[in-house]
Amino acid sequence: MELNGRKPVIALVGATGLVGSTFRKVLEERKFPYEKAYMFASEKSAGSTIQFDGQDYVVQLLDENAFEGKGIDIALFSAGGATSEKFAPVAAAAGAVVIDNSSQWRMDPDVPLVVPEVNPDDAFEAFAKKNIIANPNCSTIQAVVPLKALQDKYGIKRIVYSTYQAVAGTGMKGIKSLEEGLKGNDIFIAYAHPIANNVLPHIDSFLENGYTKEEMKMVDETHKILGDYNIGVTATAVRVPVFVSHSESINVEFEKAFGDIQEVKDLLTAAPGIVLRDDPANNVYPLAREAAGTDDVYVGRIRRDFSVASGVNFWCVADNVRKGAATNAVQIAELLVNGRK
Ligand code: A2P
Secondary structure (H helix, E strand, O other): OOOOOOOOEEEEEOOOOHHHHHHHHHHHHOOOOOOEEEEEEOOOOOOOEEEEOOEEEEOEEOOOOOOOOOOOOEEEEOOOHHHHHHHHHHHHHOOOEEEEOOOOOOOOOOOOEOOOOOOHHHHHHHHHOOOEEEOOOHHHHHHHHHHHHHHHHHOEEEEEEEEEEOHHHHOHHHHHHHHHHHOOOOOOOOOOOOOOOOOEOOOOOEOOOOOEHHHHHHHHHHHHHHOOOOOEEEEEOOEOOOOOOEEEEEEEEEOOOOOOHHHHHHHHHHOOOEEEOOEHHHOEOOOHHHHOOOOOEEEEEEEEOOOOOOEEEEEEEEOOOHHHHHHHHHHHHHHHHHOOO
């Protein structure tokens, strides 16, 4: 983006929410350069004060004129699909590039869907299109980071995802449901069934084909990000009583043969954004509690799938609020500021 040596003016839309507050934390931690910042939310929080980077900010109401005359360069949105549908084009028309965490724009052919370790160049297409970049679904982001390295080396025929997703993926109401449930008080603000001491094979709504929206997001977004619509992808998405970090079992069938399983482990170790935790003899494998609060994708339990000519199974864990949402969006903003490599 054309900044001509100055730092960008940034806006956080949904600044008070779970992902919004993580935007603030991650921007601070990564020392994201900015000239000025604006915080937006609904009438519920407008007028309240929140902190960012050591300063107090009064939350402003998001409305049709919210972006006018402020010179906002980058707007990070995490305020739900309906808000993004209505206001992302308003922000873009006022000159901002929107990085949107909702599912609203992800499958729009004129909106790039970006994971910086996987398809960074796609981000720059936004300038010639709608000035909107979509942040993928949390479960998809962490999966495609290792899958990209495997795709580049072996080609991918088929992927089978089984997810074990944390309640933080449902925002504050998911966290509250588990907290209350663990105290013996089941509440139904986020899920159809109690989440404490339970496992729910149901994330987002059911579609006519028998899959959930979450499962089809993983299928469709994997195709778009990896740029190969011939890969067979199927998914079962499950909510588990864990506060933060999604875990996934990923089965991949390759086009080409690989040698020793160590070759696959070495490849993943060298790939960007990945931490290998793979020493089962010493009980070392990726864990939700270890991933929570970090920005990496943890991979382990890497083993040959003996049921196919060439394929592997592995276990993949990441903090769904950070790498699965806020961190990925901030990394996209960093890409835009730093320019194409
Ligand atoms: P508010 O605090 O005013 O409700 P979470 O994902 O944790 O539920 O957070 C959702 C975020 O999106 C909050 O910051 C919330 O603001 C914001 N939000 C929800 N609806 C709107 C809206 N119509 N306009 C602007 N911000 C919204």
